[in-house]
Amino acid sequence: SQQGEEDPQALSIQEGENATMNCSYKTSINNLQWYRQNSGRGLVHLILIRSNEREKHSGRLRVTLDTSKKSSSLLITASRAADTASYFCATDPSGNTPLVFGKGTRLSVIA
């Protein structure tokens, strides 16, 4: 079963615009991670935010986490055509369990 649910399922924006993707999950977590996947290949780790953190930045990425609402958002600023990919949130439920992924958001950045 998949714990995370990304929203929207698909997003199309113009180059230079910001892209926001949301993730909701069901159970308590140790941390939440965001991954990018290009053309059905391997996943690339973007950022990890721990349950006691509220916001984290990495380059053009900004991730927020609201554990009271069991939700997270990923903001990509000044998007580029190369950002076109599927983005997945993955939760790390409490205990020694592996990542539980959502279904992903397909982002298209049009040049």
Next chain:
Amino acid sequence: DAGVTQSPTHLIKTRGQHVTLRCSPISGHKSVSWYQQVLGQGPQFIFQYYEKEERGRGNFPDRFSARQFPNYSSELNVNALLLGDSALYLCASSSGLAGAGETQYFGPGTRLLVL
């Protein structure tokens, strides 16, 4: 340093056959996890191995098995293949147990097509 490597990259099998997929983790990583990703879905956890012991298993039938070798590489075996086993199989490695705040690093995957 090389990242996670997987072989083969693509594979075509027929129903009822078996398949072995291979994964080499990042040097120094002791944990390997396997995921199945069907088209349009997120990856689903199959197995985790740490220090050559199975440390977790997802909701997959007994046709799926895996092992980890002394050099920490791993094999995923699937017997009696079904059409529904067609998917991208991803291997991920981490230095410690996945699920303990460890970042998992993924390989490029093996795309399996069952006809």
